[in-house]
Amino acid sequence: MRLLHTSDWHLGQTLHNYDRTYEHGCFLAWLVDTLVEQDIDVLLIAGDIFDNANPSAAAHRQLYRFLQQARSRVPHLQVVVIAGNHDSPGRLEAPTPLLEAHGTVVVGNVGRTPDGEVDLERLLVPLRDRAGAVRAWCLAIPFLRPGDVPRVVSDNNELALDPYLHGTALLYQQAFALAQSRCTGGEAIIAMGHCHMVDGKSSQDSERRIVIGGTEALPTTMFDPSVAYVALGHLHLAQRVGGHEHRRYCGSPLPLSFSEVGYQHQVLRIDLDGPAATSVTPLPVPRAVQLLRVPAQPAPLEEALAALEALDLPEAPLHTQPFLEVRVLLDGPEPGLRARIEAALAGKPVRLAKIEPTRRQATPDGAAHVLTLDQLAQLQPDDIFRRLWAQRYGDEAPPDQLAAFAELTHALVGDAA
Known part of the structure; x- marks a missing residue:
């Protein structure tokens, strides 16, 4: 069985107010051709399909047109989609009945059973070969918010020191245990998530930090060693996680900021043989606009x-x-x-x-000293302006700039009155 791992499309994104519909269209057309040329069985989309929680109608059309064309060109194709931190889980899941009829499974939310436990069943997706036999199981776990993870308590019934981190690890372990119980022999287990792993390298300017409590980065130990492949989304630079060949961020297919000018974006092809991933092959994405x-x-x-x-x-x-x-x-x-x-x-x-x-950074002698709270309270707007000017330019503010600032301040005060 052959999989293709992609994430972080950010459909609807603008680059400094420039529309990127054309670039996304070029990528999606290339992706359809790649699915055909590479003879892909399963497409994994690891979150942040859209750039924001309320995407435009045009961005929705791009996604649904791609899914229709992909299924038309590759009739046996399965698509598994999870929500990222940019996506609206409910909006992403809304057309589920229609999408499932065309081979697409979307997991946006972590559901609950009637007794309040995490509904692990909806996070487990069987991956079938062209004859319909299950060859792998995918743990499709969307971006997790604090209310999504199970509570972890110690033997003396105290909440874990970091509830989010320990709850996330427990959820992945529970989903893995369920997948193991379904394996009848020879199937691979694939984990797909949208999160920030320890030591993950971020792309400057284009990623929204995930900070929940004091936690941002998750440990690789939450993945069982027998997981054949871990398909991750969120970080826009393709990279191995913890040095593991089969734990990967594929990265975004488009440069989402100028910090990525010299970076070759890619998707990843994964070949499975029984319960193991035998190879991971980067496929470079052509850049439609430089x-x-x-x-x-x-x-x-x-x-x-x-x-x-x-x-x-x-x-x-x-x-x-x-x-x-x-x-x-x-x-x-x-x-x-x-x-x-x-x-x-x-x-x-x-x-x-x-x-x-x-x-150029230059600080005049004596300009950088710590102020007390009382001194801060006594500062006037022009004092702050003088200090900022000196900090930035290493010199006293010129009279014309002070005059312009005073005029602006008076105008604002007058408007407020």
Whole structure:
């Protein structure tokens, strides 16, 4: 049996207010072709299908059109979807009856039995071969919120020190035990989850931190060693977990921030033979629209403008033009910064998405001292403005800036009155 692991599509995402429907469409068309070319039996989507809990109608259409085309091209295909922290569990599960009729299982919520226990049955998905025989079991566990996990108490009936961490580990163990009890011999057990594992490497700027109580990262020990493969979502950089070949984040298929400019996105193909995964093969995802950082490192404004003017890009339709982040090193405020950058880019087939100013850090002697609460209470707005200016620019605020700030402050006070 052959599986394909993907996650973190973030359909409906915008990059600094630029729509990415075209890029997502290119990825989904490529994915359908890949399902055919790679002869995939099961597609695993490990959460964050949408970028937010209230996705647009267009984002919904992209998902359902993909599922329809995938099933049409690969009639035996099974699709297993779990909700991520960006998804609305209820919204994702709403069309379940229609999706199940076309080979798609969606697990958005952790349900409860009438006696209040976690309904483990709905988290266990049988994976069948083309003859209809069960060849593997998938623990399809969506992003877990505190109310989703079982309570863990000690022998003296005290709640565990970290209820979320211990409850999450217990839920995975209970689901694994149920899968083991269903195995009749030779089936693999696959675990799929959306979470942040210990030592997981995050992508800057594009991931929403998962912090519940004092816990963010979960230990790899919550997966039984006999689990054939662990398919994870949430982190946007593909990586092994704890150095284990068969415990993986596949990463997002699109770069979701400029920090991922030089990163090759991918999906993962997993080959099963009986109860074991025999190979994990990365399949690189082609990038439909390029992301550019100019200059490569923050540079003084004149150097940055020269680099922009030297850009030589081929003509392209607007929806395929590269996104651009401009990185400028500044010594102080530059009121006309955007206008000068736009002038340098005039006529070039590129979309200016972000200007990233980096300021030289310099602190005057005696500027950084700790204030008491009483001293803080006595600070006036212009005092705070002076301190922030000195902290950022290493010098006293110029009179014209102080005057402009005072004018703005008075205008705001007047409006409030």
